[in-house]
Amino acid sequence: MTSKKWTASDIPDQSGRVAVVTGANSGNGLETARALAGRGALVVLAVRDLDRGRAAVDAIRADHPGSDLVLQELDLASLDSVREAASAIGNRFERIDLLVNNAGVFHTPRRQTADGFEIRMGTNHLGHFAWTGLLLERMLPVAGSRVVTVSSDAHRYRSRIDFDRVGAAQDHSQAAAYGRSKLANLLFTYELQRRLLAAGASTVALAAHPGWSETEILRHFPGIRVIHLLIQPLRHSAAMGALSTLRAATDPTASGGQLYGPDGFMEMRGHPVLVTSSARSQEAALQRRLWHASEELTAVSFSV
Template structure:
């Protein structure tokens, strides 16, 4: 494709069902808005239903709201049951929701909050909805990662929940590295089916609420530098939208902003760290994730 990939390149989405997690604000909202504008039936899967309804009211098109708290496996199972009952087919599952640089906290199931929300919650949701995606040719699972997957990032198999010591930045890096490793291993498992693909994306540095939990030492510089470094949420959503809708996308790819440093710019195919490509670690993470969530994927 020549030129910059923009919202105008999104193909007609009529007849397609898209579920977007964390869609009541920021990148998720813009992703949902643009999909609905091109004809998709969009489900805003959000923790705060009232905020979700307010967001839905600002979107033109076929938009519904589904309660989903990614910090609770019970909520994930309940949401998946609702979605399965309502939607016999799903074309797009966009794992967008996330938390960043939070203080040490745990989910309802005892997982470190960033790892539990960003990775394990989406792992479980995907597994519980996969049989609604597999029969649909051209269906996709898009998981949003971050350039943070390179920063102090490793999968700490000896202390996944950061019980011995805690680093906000390190825990975020682990969760975003896990997003990529999940995508690559999922694609390997989906390939024999020939219908569904797994793709990853990242928004660069976008002007959203995600960094509100950053340490004070980072929060002040980020506030001052935001106008210079970040891009608007509608631009930050474009890599996800390209991963979700571009007919040329191939499973296992990773999209991000195309300018130097992948901070901003129009979406292009980008690369990820060597750690994210470690197949043995991907498979080990998959096994551990199944054990922790109790969700086993259809083969």
């Protein structure tokens, strides 16, 4: 491990690679898409709001004229939308080199997904679980392909999952619901990596967390303007937050099952390094249990 700080300039040439990034219209997702496009990848921006997606495409092309970008509508809170979007991408591309599961919701009006799931677990985990399962066939034949799922250090806090009610609201705390969904992201990543390894696949699964970055994820939080003033010294830019994802996605030395996060105080900000997730996230029994529950809830099975 070198002492040099990893930056976007360390991203290898991505020419000829197809990268699919969810939630690529703003924040960390936009910066991830921007950096990959800047290094030559064909980037699919999978977004819920097409108008904001078009603005993101314009912003990336302003920085990188001639970049190869595709806009795809995707609402992770609807399994019908997930299936339609995955079918469209699968029909358009014979191969996918990189799948970045970035999109997420935190503090949002209390509601359910179109399929009746609690909004955070339904969007952040179950939507991405189904999305990955439906696209994996386009990745397995591709040497060096990667699935990178964005979690959060919030996975450590109040995140115990009631496996009898995985898709349902388990209490009235939005923070706890978010923490559960971010724990689920890690349980999913580790179980996916175990299955890929057992199948002898060249595809690998990794995770990343951005630290405290300047994104819109707290936009519905009460008193957000005051909160921004209080936490601003602890945050870093969305471009810095995206570096953890980008390192997991492109660093030639990265391996399946690894987690990247910021190197600063309490992993809140800084440059990406290997970090360790909670002991709970590493429990194989929990990983398997969530996997089977997710298959039942989404009706999506993986080929590994």
